[in-house]
Amino acid sequence: VVPDNKTMAIIGAGLVGRGWATLFAMSGWTVRLYDAMPGQVERCQAMCRLALNDLARYGLAEEPNEAYARIKTYRSMADAVRDVSLVQENGPESVEAKVAIYTDLDNLTPPDAILASSTSSIVTSRFTEKLKGRHRCLVAHPLNPPHLVPIVELSGAPWTSPEVLAQARAIYESIGQTPIDIRKESEGFVINRLQGALLTEAMRLVGEGHVSPQDLDKAVKDGLGLQWSFIGPFETIELNAPGGMPDYLARYSAFFERNARDPAPSTAWQGANAAKVLEEWGRTPEPPEILARSRARDERLTLLKAFKKKFKR
Numbered sequence: 066v067v068p069d070n071k072t073m074a075i076i077g078a079g080l081v082g083r084g085w086a087t088l089f090a091m092s093g094w095t096v097r098l099y100d101a102m103p104g105q106v107e108r109c110q111a112m113c114r115l116a117l118n119d120l121a122r123y124g125l126a127e128e129p130n131e132a133y134a135r136i137k138t139y140r141s142m143a144d145a146v147r148d149v150s151l152v153q154e155n156g157p158e159s160v161e162a163k164v165a166i167y168t169d170l171d172n173l174t175p176p177d178a179i180l181a182s183s184t185s186s187i188v189t190s191r192f193t194e195k196l197k198g199r200h201r202c203l204v205a206h207p208l209n210p211p212h213l214v215p216i217v218e219l220s221g222a223p224w225t226s227p228e229v230l231a232q233a234r235a236i237y238e239s240i241g242q243t244p245i246d247i248r249k250e251s252e253g254f255v256i257n258r259l260q261g262a263l264l265t266e267a268m269r270l271v272g273e274g275h276v277s278p279q280d281l282d283k284a285v286k287d288g289l290g291l292q293w294s295f296i297g298p299f300e301t302i303e304l305n306a307p308g309g310m311p312d313y314l315a316r317y318s319a320f321f322e323r324n325a326r327d328p329a330p331s332t333a334w335q336g337a338n339a340a341k342v343l344e345e346w347g348r349t350p351e352p353p354e355i356l357a358r359s360r361a362r363d364e365r366l367t368l369l370k371a372f373k374k375k376f377k378r
């Protein structure tokens with residue numbers, strides 16, 4: 066069910082758009098870039114070239130020059146989306162922006178093109194209800210950067226057609242991603258609800274003086290996160306009791322129940338608590354340093370991706 070027409074458009078060519086562009090281009094798709102900000106599509110193209118070369122260096126992309134040549138820039142949305150079978154929208158994270166962009170997309174794209182949004186938290190129902198082509202709209206939420214982190218949450222509105230969801234799944238699988246089905250729409254889907262639970266507790270633990278933010282990061286990067294990169298939290302607990310998950314629940318659920326009765330409050334993100342976290346974390350780096358460190362992160366993620374590919378079960 067992957068369409069014969071492997072032409073897609075990236076609408077919004079920022080951080081996330083450039084990762085999708087890299088990934089689709091290296092998977093043989095023609096990629097059409099459109100962004101409302103002048104100069105952004107050219108910047109995106111240049112970043113894709115760097116990313117494709119990095120992937121090729123670790124054996125994760127073949128023919129990076131050919132992939133790069135498939136990435137085209139456009140000055141108008143109408144021209145970018147005219148003959149595509151898929152749109153990946155990565156515009157601003159607000160309902161108003163998504164409604165405006167989707168209204169244009171619904172009018173400008175071929176009627177059978179799939180319209181997928183990268184939104185981190187806004188459910189499909191909130192920006193597609195009034196569209197004539199609402200059956201072809203869904204959220205396909207990645208993690209950043211999508212060319213190095215394969216997960217993609219697929220979440221439709223009640224009116225998204227099952228065929229569109231099935232075709233979207235086939236497309237993302239065909240480019241090497243790991244789609245998961247979100248069965249119920251809710252703000253933040255699954256990944257950002259999980260991330261929210263962890264971050265809100267982290268804000269509380271640092272704000273209330275249990276631990277420094279630097280040591281909290283170690284608890285994840287040299288602790289929980291190490292095995293979470295190849296087994297998830299449920300498989301982790303299954304292996305942490307001789308009798309598997311039922312045994313784990315019998316041994317440890319009393320603690321987790323007590324713990325859940327005292328959830329971190331939403332105020333952990335505000336006022337004095339947030340100020341304490343920021344103060345303890347230290348200085349905020351300038352944008353060039355953030356960019357350099359993001360590139361260094363991407364290099365380590367590329368190595369991890371190559372490693373996982375080699376040892377796939």
Ligand SMILES: NC(=O)c1ccc[n+]([C@@H]2O[C@H](COP(=O)([O-])OP(=O)(O)OC[C@H]3O[C@@H](n4cnc5c(N)ncnc54)[C@H](O)[C@@H]3O)[C@@H](O)[C@H]2O)c1
Nearest residue numbers: 077078079080081100101102155156158183184185207209
């Ligand atoms: N950054 C992340 O970690 C992350 C992860 C997953 C999903 N997302 C989601 O992806 C989307 C984009 O986030 P980002 O981090 O890439 O932001 P970004 O600011 O880097 O990119 C957004 C781009 O959209 C462009 N834009 C603004 N209005 C537009 C319009 N009307 N038409 C076309 N382009 C327009 C901007 O010029 C900018 O280049 C958001 O919905 C966000 O929630 C972000």
